[in-house]
Amino acid sequence: VRVIDHIASIPLFETLSGKQRESLSGIAVHRSYTKGQAIFSEGDRGEGFYIVVSGRVKVFKLSSEGREQILHIFGPGEPFGEVSAFSGLDFPAYADAYDDSSVLYFPRDAFLRVIKNDPSLSLAMLAVLSKRLRVLAALVDNLSLKEVPGRLATYFLQLSARENDAAEVELDMSKGNIASLLGTVPETLSRILNRMSKRGILRSEGQRIIILDRPGLEEIAREGGKLS
Amino acid sequence: VRVIDHIASIPLFETLSGKQRESLSGIAVHRSYTKGQAIFSEGDRGEGFYIVVSGRVKVFKLSSEGREQILHIFGPGEPFGEVSAFSGLDFPAYADAYDDSSVLYFPRDAFLRVIKNDPSLSLAMLAVLSKRLRVLAALVDNLSLKEVPGRLATYFLQLSARENDAAEVELDMSKGNIASLLGTVPETLSRILNRMSKRGILRSEGQRIIILDRPGLEEIAREGGKLS
DNA sequence: CGCTCCGTTGAAACGGTTCAACCCACGTGG
DNA sequence: CCACGTGGGTTGAACCGTTTCAACGGAGCG
Numbered sequence: 001v002r003v004i005d006h007i008a009s010i011p012l013f014e015t016l017s018g019k020q021r022e023s024l025s026g027i028a029v030h031r032s033y034t035k036g037q038a039i040f041s042e043g044d045r046g047e048g049f050y051i052v053v054s055g056r057v058k059v060f061k062l063s064s065e066g067r068e069q070i071l072h073i074f075g076p077g078e079p080f081g082e083v084s085a086f087s088g089l090d091f092p093a094y095a096d097a098y099d100d101s102s103v104l105y106f107p108r109d110a111f112l113r114v115i116k117n118d119p120s121l122s123l124a125m126l127a128v129l130s131k132r133l134r135v136l137a138a139l140v141d142n143l144s145l146k147e148v149p150g151r152l153a154t155y156f157l158q159l160s161a162r163e164n165d166a167a168e169v170e171l172d173m174s175k176g177n178i179a180s181l182l183g184t185v186p187e188t189l190s191r192i193l194n195r196m197s198k199r200g201i202l203r204s205e206g207q208r209i210i211i212l213d214r215p216g217l218e219e220i221a222r223e224g225g226k227l228s
Numbered sequence: 229v230r231v232i233d234h235i236a237s238i239p240l241f242e243t244l245s246g247k248q249r250e251s252l253s254g255i256a257v258h259r260s261y262t263k264g265q266a267i268f269s270e271g272d273r274g275e276g277f278y279i280v281v282s283g284r285v286k287v288f289k290l291s292s293e294g295r296e297q298i299l300h301i302f303g304p305g306e307p308f309g310e311v312s313a314f315s316g317l318d319f320p321a322y323a324d325a326y327d328d329s330s331v332l333y334f335p336r337d338a339f340l341r342v343i344k345n346d347p348s349l350s351l352a353m354l355a356v357l358s359k360r361l362r363v364l365a366a367l368v369d370n371l372s373l374k375e376v377p378g379r380l381a382t383y384f385l386q387l388s389a390r391e392n393d394a395a396e397v398e399l400d401m402s403k404g405n406i407a408s409l410l411g412t413v414p415e416t417l418s419r420i421l422n423r424m425s426k427r428g429i430l431r432s433e434g435q436r437i438i439i440l441d442r443p444g445l446e447e448i449a450r451e452g453g454k455l456s
Numbered sequence: 457c458g459c460t461c462c463g464t465t466g467a468a469a470c471g472g473t474t475c476a477a478c479c480c481a482c483g484t485g486g
Numbered sequence: 487c488c489a490c491g492t493g494g495g496t497t498g499a500a501c502c503g504t505t506t507c508a509a510c511g512g513a514g515c516g
Contacts, residue, residue: 061365061372064450064451069369069372071365086355087362093365115350119345123314123340123343125354127315127316130311130312131315133364136368139368140299140367144297174494184472185474186495186496187472190497194497225471376503404461414464415504415505418465419464453503
């Protein structure tokens with residue numbers, strides 16, 4: 001598959017003309033990573049940004065003792081690492097390949113040249129960054145103002161919302177990673193899942209979660225987590 | 229003072245020509261708020277964004293029980309509320325006047341028209357959003373991966389860094405609000421300040437903090453907060 | 457003067473983490 | 487093909503940092 005074909009399928013670039021896409025494909029570099037491999041590290045110089053082509057990319061922070069807080073999981077078509085490209089500063093977090101993945105890399109200067117000639121691309125980029133800020137604000141809200149049951153309930157409701165409010169959702173990553181996304185540890189997650197099951201709020205069968213009492217779950221999400 | 233004069237002093241607009249500033253001043257609205265007054269609320273439709281002219285603006289989240297988590301304090305020249313302007317979605321947080329303040333308000337559509345004609349303005353805006361993402365990522369890191377002493381140490385070091393690493397820093401807001409910024413409560417903040425004083429790391433005299441043992445403070449910030 | 461707001465202090469309660477042990481499914485190599 | 491190791495998940499018990507509630511002190515202000 002050629003770079004130009006990848007670019008055609010990226011939402012961020014959908015407003016571009018064929019000519020503009022060509023100039024982009026001229027500057028993009030295709031890179032592949034195996035599961036778990038580092039893409040960049042906190043403190044690295046950010047000389048460009050990335051877009052996921054296939055697989056998923058995990059962006060996270062690390063504590064001094066090695067505990068990890070996931071900031072975001074990016075899937076195909078989503079850009080990441082733009083923060084340092086536009087601010088000119090170092091990467092503020094780590095990025096690993098969550099699955100075997102491939103990405104397009106856009107060197108900073110070349111991309112800035114393209115964007116200068118295309119207002120619609122910069123508007124699209126502004127929209128992307130704005131949505132990301134919203135996601136991070138929601139994360140702060142969860143971490144600071146809700147307890148773990150509330151965060152977990154919120155997470156399940158989000159997963160369900162993505163699939164037309166289906167009562168049955170498939171976890172898209174391991175429970176250990178979900179714990180890391182929710183700012184806790186696997187043990188705590190396991191216990192809370194257990195409590196929710198006992199209360200008849202949901203059933204947990206491996207990677208499959210069946211929501212039995214949606215209003216109950218919504219209340220836990222709203223109230224911040226008092227498992228009454 | 230006229231709107232055009234305010235605009236001239238805003239860093240975000242410094243690359244603009246006089247003509248472009250005029251067109252901006254044509255769309256901007258000057259608004260004043262008294263201390264504590266609401267500017268917008270979470271869930272409000274975002275029809276535009278703001279830039280602080282004078283005073284400060286507090287942007288924060290609220291828990292169901294009324295506890296507040298400050299996301300950011302904005303001072304003169306800084307834009308806020310752009311997230312919903314560019315994403316087209318509702319405001320994701322609350323904004324209050326922290327002091328008696330005045331702001332410029334830019335309606336969404338008019339501003340988008342201006343930005344479309346000026347690549348440098350959109351690049352400046354991308355840089356602003358990127359820096360903001362970095363701040364929020366750091367906040368997540370603090371909240372999730374560090375304990376309160378570590379967050380406080382980090383905060384003091386930031387304050388000090390802003391003034392050429394001065395050993396003596398003036399708190400720019402009430403201790404209660406600092407607690408809210410650090411994701412804790414005033415009581416905890418008070419106790420930790422006390423412990424740090426006892427350990428000879430700093431002296432706390434009202435709004436003035438004197439750093440006595442900078443390496444010690446740096447270690448607390450790094451290690452996440454074990455007050456050994 | 458008395459009110460309110462902010463900060464401080466103490467004691468008790470709580471939610472979450474840590475550490476350790478254990479289980480199971482899975483894949484690998486002998 | 488079975489033994490073994492590994493990684494993910496679960497469970498129990500002790501521990502710990504932080505919150506909560508209540509009380510109190512001081513500064514500022516009408």
